Amino acid sequence: MEENVSRPSGLKPPATKLPTSITFSSSYRNQGLHEITDSQNNARSQYTTAGSAGGVKRNAPAPGGNILKSSKTTAAHSRVKAAVPDAKRKPSTTGIEYQGKPSGTLIAGAKTVKGTSLKDLNRPPSVNAGSFRQLSNSSFTSNSSYASSLGPNARPPSRSHTRARSATTKLARPATSIGTREDGQGSNGKEPHQPASSAFTAQRGKQSTRKSGKTLRRPKSALGLLSSKSSCPPMETEREASLINSFNHMSLNTEGGHEQGGQASSKLNENFESFNMPPPPMTPRKGGNKSSYAPKHINEEPQNSQVAPETPSGRQLLQNLGDSINALTPIVQRLSLNTLEEEKMELQSDRALLKDQLLDAERQARRLQYDLEEQQSQYERRYKILDEDHKRELELRAEEFRRETDKNEKLQQEFESRCGAEAEARLESLSQDNKELRSTLERQKRDYDHEVRQLHEVVQRRDADVRRIEDELRKANNERFDLHAQIRGNNETIERLRKRAEDAEERLSKDKGHLGGQISLLSSTIDLKSERIQTLEEHAKKLQTDCALEISSIKLAAEEKIANETAFLRERLIKEEERRHKLFEQVQELKGNIRVMCRIKPPSDPEKDALIPFKPQWNEIDDDKIDGLTIPTFREDPTNPGKMVPSKPRDFNFERVFDEKCNNGDVFDEISQLVQSVMDGKKVCIFCYGQTGSGKTFTMSKRQGDGDDGVIPRTQGMIFSEMERLKTLGWEYTVEGSYLEVYQDKLYDLLASRHSKPEPLTVDPIGDELKIKGHDFTLLHDARDLDDMIKVADNNRHVAATVKNDRSSRSHSILVLKVSGVKKDENGEIIRTRKGTLNLIDLAGSEKPDKNGPDQVYKEGVQINSSLSYLRTVLSSLGQGKTEGVDFRSYTLTQLLRPSLGKGCRTLMFVMVSPLKENENETIRSLEFARDAQKVKMGGNGAAKSQK
Numbered sequence: 001m002e003e004n005v006s007r008p009s010g011l012k013p014p015a016t017k018l019p020t021s022i023t024f025s026s027s028y029r030n031q032g033l034h035e036i037t038d039s040q041n042n043a044r045s046q047y048t049t050a051g052s053a054g055g056v057k058r059n060a061p062a063p064g065g066n067i068l069k070s071s072k073t074t075a076a077h078s079r080v081k082a083a084v085p086d087a088k089r090k091p092s093t094t095g096i097e098y099q100g101k102p103s104g105t106l107i108a109g110a111k112t113v114k115g116t117s118l119k120d121l122n123r124p125p126s127v128n129a130g131s132f133r134q135l136s137n138s139s140f141t142s143n144s145s146y147a148s149s150l151g152p153n154a155r156p157p158s159r160s161h162t163r164a165r166s167a168t169t170k171l172a173r174p175a176t177s178i179g180t181r182e183d184g185q186g187s188n189g190k191e192p193h194q195p196a197s198s199a200f201t202a203q204r205g206k207q208s209t210r211k212s213g214k215t216l217r218r219p220k221s222a223l224g225l226l227s228s229k230s231s232c233p234p235m236e237t238e239r240e241a242s243l244i245n246s247f248n249h250m251s252l253n254t255e256g257g258h259e260q261g262g263q264a265s266s267k268l269n270e271n272f273e274s275f276n277m278p279p280p281p282m283t284p285r286k287g288g289n290k291s292s293y294a295p296k297h298i299n300e301e302p303q304n305s306q307v308a309p310e311t312p313s314g315r316q317l318l319q320n321l322g323d324s325i326n327a328l329t330p331i332v333q334r335l336s337l338n339t340l341e342e343e344k345m346e347l348q349s350d351r352a353l354l355k356d357q358l359l360d361a362e363r364q365a366r367r368l369q370y371d372l373e374e375q376q377s378q379y380e381r382r383y384k385i386l387d388e389d390h391k392r393e394l395e396l397r398a399e400e401f402r403r404e405t406d407k408n409e410k411l412q413q414e415f416e417s418r419c420g421a422e423a424e425a426r427l428e429s430l431s432q433d434n435k436e437l438r439s440t441l442e443r444q445k446r447d448y449d450h451e452v453r454q455l456h457e458v459v460q461r462r463d464a465d466v467r468r469i470e471d472e473l474r475k476a477n478n479e480r481f482d483l484h485a486q487i488r489g490n491n492e493t494i495e496r497l498r499k500r501a502e503d504a505e506e507r508l509s510k511d512k513g514h515l516g517g518q519i520s521l522l523s524s525t526i527d528l529k530s531e532r533i534q535t536l537e538e539h540a541k542k543l544q545t546d547c548a549l550e551i552s553s554i555k556l557a558a559e560e561k562i563a564n565e566t567a568f569l570r571e572r573l574i575k576e577e578e579r580r581h582k583l584f585e586q587v588q589e590l591k592g593n594i595r596v597m598c599r600i601k602p603p604s605d606p607e608k609d610a611l612i613p614f615k616p617q618w619n620e621i622d623d624d625k626i627d628g629l630t631i632p633t634f635r636e637d638p639t640n641p642g643k644m645v646p647s648k649p650r651d652f653n654f655e656r657v658f659d660e661k662c663n664n665g666d667v668f669d670e671i672s673q674l675v676q677s678v679m680d681g682k683k684v685c686i687f688c689y690g691q692t693g694s695g696k697t698f699t700m701s702k703r704q705g706d707g708d709d710g711v712i713p714r715t716q717g718m719i720f721s722e723m724e725r726l727k728t729l730g731w732e733y734t735v736e737g738s739y740l741e742v743y744q745d746k747l748y749d750l751l752a753s754r755h756s757k758p759e760p761l762t763v764d765p766i767g768d769e770l771k772i773k774g775h776d777f778t779l780l781h782d783a784r785d786l787d788d789m790i791k792v793a794d795n796n797r798h799v800a801a802t803v804k805n806d807r808s809s810r811s812h813s814i815l816v817l818k819v820s821g822v823k824k825d826e827n828g829e830i831i832r833t834r835k836g837t838l839n840l841i842d843l844a845g846s847e848k849p850d851k852n853g854p855d856q857v858y859k860e861g862v863q864i865n866s867s868l869s870y871l872r873t874v875l876s877s878l879g880q881g882k883t884e885g886v887d888f889r890s891y892t893l894t895q896l897l898r899p900s901l902g903k904g905c906r907t908l909m910f911v912m913v914s915p916l917k918e919n920e921n922e923t924i925r926s927l928e929f930a931r932d933a934q935k936v937k938m939g940g941n942g943a944a945k946s947q948k
């Protein structure tokens with residue numbers, strides 16, 4: 001791991017370049033691998049040691065890699081390659097800093113060293129074997145393998161020492177081999193295994209580092225030797241020291257009989273193995289202890305060299321190593337002890353400083369640790385308390401909840417047991433109250449809204465008023481301005497006129513004298529004229545009196561003449577009226593008591609409907625009118641069964657036939673004389689008979705304001721206009737009315753209120769007049785009263801939808817109008833009276849009751865058919881000349897019609913027929929019935945006579 005820790009000592013890596021002057025002789029070229037490998041090993045050892053001293057693991061720096069590159073040795077190359085990346089790392093905190101590209105130069109330098117000076121170097125006596133052993137030991141030992149390198153009996157460094165080392169990662173171990181102590185401890189034997197050379201090298205490196213920014217000092221004597229011929233810069237890098245260190249260690253291990261020699265030797269072997277080289281055979285040292293080993297070539301005599309051929313390179317390596325040791329030893333000796341002492345002191349002081357710092361940091365760390373632990377325990381205590389509080393709180397809440405739940409349940413039970421019904425009733429009444437309250441509120445809200453709307457409207461009106469007043473004000477202002485302008489103009493005009501008047505007055509006074517003569521002349525003339533006028537006026541008055549006398553005499557004569565003529569004409573009119581009346585009566589007599597007219601309803605779709613092929617019979621006198629119908633009939637050919645052949649056509653002759661082109665106006669024109677006869681005091685009955693949907697109600701009652709009103713509306717108009725007309729002849733008429741209905745053979749007043757079920761009325765069978773028990777007629781003052789009465793009755797009449805008619809009359813309706821007229825003389829004495837009755841009857845339609853229809857409609861149909869059937873029976877009896885024994889009382893309808901079929905009654909029957917082929921049978925039946933009715937001739941005393 002690259003070390004990035006700050007440098008507590010403030011040491012800086014060396015700024016100087018690595019030595020470039022060390023060269024090796026060409027004779028080493030072939031052995032360069034070994035030498036360089038050893039160098040590398042030394043270098044690695046150095047760095048390892050240095051790293052160890054600082055407590056930081058460190059890999060080999062770049063120089064080694066470069067060295068290997070330069071040596072062109074494959075094995076070494078591959079080994080060192082692994083170290084190459086580390087070479088790019090930042091140099092160790094030992095203060096060693098590599099700059100530039102020193103490796104190539106280093107190799108060159110190494111060659112020089114090899115070739116020139118190594119053999120010449122003198123081995124200093126103090127640093128030979130011991131130093132070498134120590135160097136060797138250090139070279140193959142790292143801090144991490146401290147125990148293994150020192151042996152199982154080795155005592156590890158003291159704790160304080162280790163701490164100091166780790167704290168002062170960059171401090172080198174004291175070089176005990178040179179008699180120095182590290183902060184006073186290294187010398188007391190507490191670190192007996194501390195390799196001196198290693199420490200020295202480290203210190204050397206440190207020293208160089210401490211001289212940061214300067215050229216590293218170096219042992220000039222040694223370097224001087226090395227560079228004596230090559231003029232290279234003095235060797236002053238750790239590499240040099242490392243080399244020395246490595247060899248010293250090796251020497252110490254192999255020759256010094258160090259107790260860890262065996263271990264060092266084995267480590268050396270490992271290193272050799274790591275280079276894929278067989279380790280040199282190690283033999284126990286002569287005279288040394290058993291654990292002391294040295295390379296064979298060192299301990300053994302040349303006769304052992306017979307082994308050499310097996311491991312020539314190892315032997316050669318060892319030989320070279322030995323040479324190197326010999327060469328380096330004097331260098332080590334020449335190192336300045338004084339300088340080292342100084343540096344040592346400095347380092348020691350730095351170390352003490354760093355140690356203090358370390359102690360402070362440790363104290364601080366302990367304090368922080370203590371604080372942390374204290375806080376943690378506090379936190380745990382607090383957590384525990386809170387947890388317990390929380391649990392207690394939860395239990396309390398749970399208990400409280402249980403208590404509340406129990407209480408609620410008890411209350412609920414109590415409430416249900418005690419107040420269930422009462423509460424419901426109370427709830428009910430409350431909800432009722434609530435509803436009422438709500439409705440009251442809604443009503444109030446509606447009232448309020450209404451009031452607000454009204455107020456809003458008032459405000460709007462007021463606003464409009466205000467706007468209008470403002471407009472008026474504006475106009476008034478404008479007018480005021482105009483008036484002011486006019487006044488100003490007038491004033492100006494007055495002023496002008498005044499001036500003109502003054503001018504005129506002035507002129508007048510001038511002319512006054514002149515006019516005075518003329519005035520007196522004129523005055524005399526006027527007097528003369530006045531006399532003349534007076535004379536003339538007297539004459540005119542005389543003439544006027546004469547004229548007035550003459551005019552009054554003429555007027556009297558004329559009035560007398562007019563009165564005479566009027567009386568004559570009136571008498572004549574009355575006579576004519578009486579004559580007309582007689583004639584009308586005669587005509588009516590001639591026409592018979594029951595007159596029958598037929599009306600054919602127009603088809604709703606003439607194009608598609610299959611129609612009965614009616615053949616009209618035109619009236620011989622009035623060829624605009626039809627008075628008969630022929631209906632072709634067919635019968636089965638007896639000679640050819642299944643084939644239909646024409647048979648004798650059926651002829652029906654009536655007083656008048658209205659075809660589909662006729663409207664209600666045409667019909668009323670024909671019957672208006674009957675209405676007239678009512679005014680003459682006759683009893684008239686007009687009734688409509690026919691199949692359901694054939695147009696009875698359409699003919700009688702239609703009132704749609706399209707100018708085609710039916711008989712009843714037109715009659716209404718005619719009666720009241722006749723009343724007015726006859727009034728001029730001295731007649732005063734009153735009209736009373738009643739509207740009745742025969743429903744399910746019971747008589748009802750259609751004008752009675754329908755709020756309650758109406759009570760049926762009873763027909764009084766006695767007499768020729770239609771009398772109904774307990775029923776009063778309504779006095780109709782004018783046409784409007786009659787109109788209102790008809791409307792009420794129309795609304796009350798029973799109608800229902802049937803197959804043939806959406807609005808079918810389910811009852812027979814009778815409008816009865818009693819018309820009474822009196823004529824008085826000059827004295828107010830009644831001299832004549834007339835009492836006419838008009839019955840306008842709209843019968844319910846004959847029909848084939850539909851069993852599939854609604855029950856009520858079916859029942860009504862049956863009842864309608866029964867009553868009509870009985871009417872046919874009665875009419876048939878009357879038509880057959882029966883005068884006695886005809887029972888009118890079996891059905892209410894015939895009871896009602898009895899007075900209309902008696903003496904002096906004029907009855908008109910309308911038979912309504914459908915033109916549709918599908919209704920042909922019913923049409924023929926109706927026509928046959930009408931034909932029978934036509935034969936009836938009413939006799940005297942309420943009996944009917946048959947007309948032959």
Ligand SMILES: Nc1ncnc2c1ncn2[C@@H]1O[C@H](COP(=O)(O)OP(=O)(O)OP(=O)(O)O)[C@@H](O)[C@H]1O
Nearest residue numbers: 601602692693694695696697698805808809844845
């Ligand atoms: N002459 C006509 N011209 C045009 N439409 C007619 C005529 N006669 C009858 N109708 C129509 O035929 C329908 C049936 O007529 P209406 O109600 O008068 O028959 P009804 O004989 O009175 O039937 P019910 O006996 O069932 O009361 C109505 O819609 C009516 O307007």
